Amino acid sequence: MSGLQKLWNIHHELGRNGLVKDRCLATAATSRQLREKLNHTPLLDKVAVTLPAKGTQEARTAILQVRATRATLKAPTRIGVRRPNLEIYSVLAREENPPAG
Secondary structure, rough: OHHHHHHHHHHHHOOOEEEEEEEEEEEOOOOOOHHHHHHOOOOOEEEEEEOOOOOOOOOOEEEEEEEEEEEEOOOOOOOEEEOOEEEEEEEEEEEOOOOOO
16 A cells, blocks of 8 residues: 555544645745645656546546655734744645546
8 A cells, every 4th residue: 555545544534634725834035835845856656546426427537646845834913923834744736637628
């Protein structure tokens, strides 16, 4: 079993949704975002995922490109409240050429 498969199994066992919005990085001199950092991270693996039929779309196999990085997210600013930045590990699994629709 691959490391990615183990991660996926743990994710489902815990019942957690790991999807997050794009966030500002604390270490960036500019307003660089997490998604931008992930997009420039080297490709780790390609994973085939079977997608069931949905509506008028037939079942198919999607090839996902997987990238991962460690990043520090900038804490939100609140008047009178100082919060620490948050260090995370982020994984991006995206189909590069999905069909139209």
